Amino acid sequence: MEKNKIIELKQIVKEFDGERVLDSIDIDIFDKEFVTLLGPSGCGKTTMLRIIGGFVKADSGELWFDGKEISDVPPYKRHVNTVFQKYALFPHLNVYDNIAFGLRLKKMPEKEIYDKVEEMLAMVNLKGFEKRNVNLLSGGQQQRVAIARALINSPRVLLLDEPLGALDLKLRKDMQNELKNIQQKTGITFIYVTHDQEEALSMSDKVVVMANGQIQQIGSPTDIYNEPVNAFVADFIGESNILDGEMLCDYRVKFAGAEFDCLDKGFDKNEKVDVVVRPEDVDVVPVEKGMLSGVITSVTFKGVHYEIIVSVGGFKWMIQTTDYAGPGQKIGLYIEPDAIHIMKKSEFSNMFGDYSTYSEEMEHLSDLTEEDE
C-alpha cells in the first residue's frame, strides 16, 4: 500500500530579523509516522514545528496537509495539536477541565466528554487526578496532562516541542517508552522536536537532522547512525572519530598515514573524503598486531566500558573498550572494513571529530544543547 503523505513542506523559508532560520526546507511526512526533528539550538527545528502548528507563518514556501495547502489556515482550524515545551497548561483549570478544553469547544455533550477524559487519564496513567490543581502537579504529571489534553482531540498529527526536556533522566526514559506506546496505539503521526540524539534514535521511525536552518539528513535511526552524510551528522549522532582521508580506489581508503579496506565505492580516484570510525568499532590490540598504533592519553570509566583517548600521530581518537589499559601505554588499533564509513567533504569538514580538545568540546556541546530561542 502506498504510504499517505500527511504533511508536506515545500521550499519553506523563514527569517527572523534578517537571519535565515529556515532555508528552503522540503520534507514529506507520512501518516502514522514517528518523525523526530533533531538538531542543536538555533537549527530551526522549533520554528519548523511552529510553522506546522500555525503559530509562525513562513516567509515563503507552501505547507500542505493531507493534500491541501494550509499555509494561511489559522491554528484553531488545523487538525494538528501541540504538546508545548513547558506544557502550557491552563492554570485556572483543574486536570479534568484542562483535558476537556478542546472537546467543550466542539460542544460535545458532557457525558461523552467525561468518557473520553477518563479514557485519556487512563492512557496517561493519571486516573483519579481529575480534580487536582495543575499547578501542584510534578513535571512528569503536568507533561501527561499536556499529552492527554492534545490527544483527546484525536488530531491527525501531534506536534511535540521538546516535551521531555524538563524531566530528569529516569523519568525521561519512562516517558519515551510511554510516548512510543501511545503513538503506536493511537496511530497518530508524531512530529517530535528534540536536541537529544539518544531520544531521537530510540523513539523515531524517521529522524530529520537539522543544522543552520537546513536539513542535513533524513533517514531511519540506523541509517543516520551508520551512514551519516557529513561530519556534522556523524558528530551530532553519537561519538565519532572523523579523519581526513583519500579514496585510493573503490573499497580502498587512506587515512592516518595507513591504507585500509572499506565497503564504500563510487568516489573519484584520489578524492578527498571524511572518514568516520565509531569509538566502539575500534579494537584494541597489541602494538605489533595493530593497523595503527598510539599512546593512551586519558582513560574514563563509563560503567559499561572504558572511554580512552589515544593519540595517533597527534590526532586524538576516542575508543570505547571493555579492556583496561592505562594512560601512557602504547597500544595498537585494529579497524574492520565495515567499521569504516566514508563521507563526501562538506562545509562541516574539519570542524568535528578530533578529541584533542575533548573537554572544551563538551562545553561547546552543552552550550549547543541549551533550550531553543
Place this chain on the structure above:
Amino acid sequence: MKKRSLLGKAPAAPYLVWSVLFIIAPLIFVAYYAFTDKNGNFTTANFGSLATAEYAEIFLRSACFAFLATIICLVIAYPVAYYISKTKPKTQKILMVLVMLPMWMNFLIRTYSWMAILEDTGLLNTALGYIGLGPYHMINTSGAVILGMVYNFLPYMILPIYTSLSKLDPRLVEASADLGCNATRTLFHVILPLSRSGIISGITMVFVPSISTFYISQKLGGGKFDLIGDTIERQFQTAYNYNLGSAISFVLMILIILSMTVMNRFGEEEGGMVA
C-alpha cells in the same frame, strides 16, 4: 528560642508602630466618636439619626456613582492594559509612564482643570463652537461627577490589569488556539479568567476611593450631588459634629468591608488565582 523569634520580628517593628499610630488608633477614635454623644456618653443615637430618606439617598447615590465609575474604568482600562501588554517592552515602559503621569499632579488641580474644560464657556464648548456644535451644558451634572471619578481613578484600574496581563504566558494563548479557540473564545476562556486577579484588584482600587471621595462632586457637580465623602467632610469642617461624622464614616467602612468581602469571594472561587 524566644529571643530568636523576637529578633526575627524586629524588622517589622517600624511597620507595627506605624499601623498602631496611623491605622488602629484612628479607627478606635472613629468608633469612639461614633458611639458617644457630645458629652462622651455611650449612645447609638448617631446611627439612629442616619436613618432618614436624605441619608439613604446620599448613600445610594454614592454607591451608584462609584459603581458606574468603576464599570466605565474597567471598560476603558482593560483594552488599554491589553494593548500596552502586547507592545514591545520599551514601549510598555513609556506607555505606563504616560498612564501614571496625571497622578504626578495634585488631585485638586486636576479636578479644577476639569471645571475649566467643562464649563458652559469652558475649553470644550469653545472648541466645539468653532466647529459649529454646542454649547452643551456639562458642568454641574451627574455625568461630570462620574467623569471626574473615572479620570482620577483610571490609572488604579489600568495598573493591576496590566500587571496580570503582562504576566500571562503567551504559550497559553497559543495552546488555546491550538485546541480550537478563535481570538474571541481565547479572550473569554483564557485571557479574561487569567487576568481576573488584576480585574478584581482594579475594581477594589477604583470602587473604594470612588465611594468615599469628596471634593469631585463639590467642584464638578456644583453641590447638587451630595456624596458620602462630602457629608462626612461637612460634619467635621462646618457642623463640627464629630460624632455624626464618625458614625457616617463607620457605616461607610462597614459597607466597603462588605463589598470587598463579596469581591474576594468572587475572586477565590475556582482555585487560587487571586493571590
